[in-house]
Amino acid sequence: MENVHGSGEVTHAEHNFDVKLIWRTFRILLYITLFELVLAIGYYKMTFSDPHLVKHLLNGVFIILTLAKAFFIVAEFMHLRHEIRNLIMTIVVPALLFLWFIGAFLWDGGSYKNLRNTYDRQHLEASKEKAPVQEEEHGHEAKKPGSVE
Amino acid sequence: MSQTITADRKWWSGGKSPFNVEYGKLMMWYFLMSDAFTFGAFLIAYGTIRFSSNSWPDPNAVFRTFPGVEGNMPIPLAFVSLMTFILIMSSVTMVLAVGAGHANDKRKVLIYMGWTILGGIAFLSCQAWEWTHLHGEGAWWGRNPFMNIDGSQSSTNFTNFFFTITGFHGFHVFSGVIINIIMFIMTWQGVFERRGHYNMIEKAGLYWHFVDLVWVFVFTCFYLF
Numbered sequence: 001m002e003n004v005h006g007s008g009e010v011t012h013a014e015h016n017f018d019v020k021l022i023w024r025t026f027r028i029l030l031y032i033t034l035f036e037l038v039l040a041i042g043y044y045k046m047t048f049s050d051p052h053l054v055k056h057l058l059n060g061v062f063i064i065l066t067l068a069k070a071f072f073i074v075a076e077f078m079h080l081r082h083e084i085r086n087l088i089m090t091i092v093v094p095a096l097l098f099l100w101f102i103g104a105f106l107w108d109g110g111s112y113k114n115l116r117n118t119y120d121r122q123h124l125e126a127s128k129e130k131a132p133v134q135e136e137e138h139g140h141e142a143k144k145p146g147s148v149e
Numbered sequence: 150m151s152q153t154i155t156a157d158r159k160w161w162s163g164g165k166s167p168f169n170v171e172y173g174k175l176m177m178w179y180f181l182m183s184d185a186f187t188f189g190a191f192l193i194a195y196g197t198i199r200f201s202s203n204s205w206p207d208p209n210a211v212f213r214t215f216p217g218v219e220g221n222m223p224i225p226l227a228f229v230s231l232m233t234f235i236l237i238m239s240s241v242t243m244v245l246a247v248g249a250g251h252a253n254d255k256r257k258v259l260i261y262m263g264w265t266i267l268g269g270i271a272f273l274s275c276q277a278w279e280w281t282h283l284h285g286e287g288a289w290w291g292r293n294p295f296m297n298i299d300g301s302q303s304s305t306n307f308t309n310f311f312f313t314i315t316g317f318h319g320f321h322v323f324s325g326v327i328i329n330i331i332m333f334i335m336t337w338q339g340v341f342e343r344r345g346h347y348n349m350i351e352k353a354g355l356y357w358h359f360v361d362l363v364w365v366f367v368f369t370c371f372y373l374f
Contacts, residue, residue, distance in 0.1 A: 017247070017248030017251055017252075022244045022248070026238075026240075033230070033237070037226060040209065040226060041209075062369050062373045063369070066366060066368075066369040070362055070365055073358055073361055073362045073365065076244075077240055077241075077243075077358045077361070078354075078359070078362075083170065084167075084168055084169045086168060087169075087175070094182060095182065101189065102196065108197060109199070109200030110200045112201040113200065113201040113202065113203065116201070117203070124203070127202075127204065127301055128203075128301060130301055131300060131301060131303070
């Protein structure tokens with residue numbers, strides 16, 4: 001086998017690292033992160049008539065952008081896009097199980113919240129109680145609520 | 150180099166590496182996949198608890214300090230943006246080190262590995278500062294000084310998940326820095342030069358990028374949502 005040097009020798013072929021591509025990936029990641037920050041800070045600074053709806057939409061955008069970043073890191077930095085299709089599939093297909101996990105568990109969490117609010121009114125009332133007001137603009141001798149010392 | 154692929158591409162009939170990667174690299178991929186499931190389990194637990202809570206602290210109100218700046222920053226999340234930048238940057242230098250390894254350029258591998266290690270240490274220092282600061286504000290496992298976004302009393306879930314998951318991630322960064330330092334020393338001593346290839350750098354690189362990848366998700370789940 002040592003003398004069979006076919007089209008895809010393991011360590012030497014398909015490894016012409018494109019430095020330009022790396023920096024392009026870096027810029028994409030940087031821009032996406034900056035865009036996310038602009039959205040997060042914008043949401044924080046502005047007021048909306050329906051903040052919950054806006055927040056949900058924003059979270060959807062964050063998920064998409066995060067997945068985009070994950071794609072670029074795995075595909076380019078970890079070089080997976082340039083591997084053989086079979087290898088890509090053994091990595092990507094199990095990872096897709098996450099979609100199911102995430103969907104099922106978050107649904108479960110939401111359902112638990114609704115059931116509890118419906119049948120445990122005490123919990124609902126307790127969760128509406130305002131926290132004791134602590135002055136927010138403190139200096140650096142911050143108090144430690146709940147700390148024993 | 151006995152793993153070769155012939156042009157007819159009969160991947161599975163033996164005598165060749167069907168995935169066309171060396172064993173160690175393949176196993177690193179599978180390890181990272183299992184590690185991804187661990188982190189995924191953490192983050193899904195966090196998400197489930199958060200979905201089952203009536204309210205949750207506002208990250209913009211919690212993460213708004215910066216070292217050396219008195220009081221709060223005019224914009225929130227500035228410090229964590231810096232941390233993200235540092236980690237992505239160190240990922241770039243890691244790719245460049247891998248690329249230099251393919252070119253068998255020992256000097257450049259050393260330079261880029263050095264930058265990667267510095268980036269990792271810088272990230273860990275930032276995290277240490279943030280943890281210390283939050284601890285000073287009274288946040289720790291089991292105690293949460295931040296009220297919910299709607300003004301109601303919060304539970305300790307927020308801080309428990311925050312410290313557990315960023316701590317677990319930080320531990321991965323720490324291990325990555327140690328691995329990178331070992332790689333640096335091995336490169337420096339010419340181990341890979343004698344071996345004729347820098348595949349170990351590539352495997353360490355995979356791990357390092359994975360740490361960056363996890364941070365992307367931690368960043369979204371804790372600081373943006």
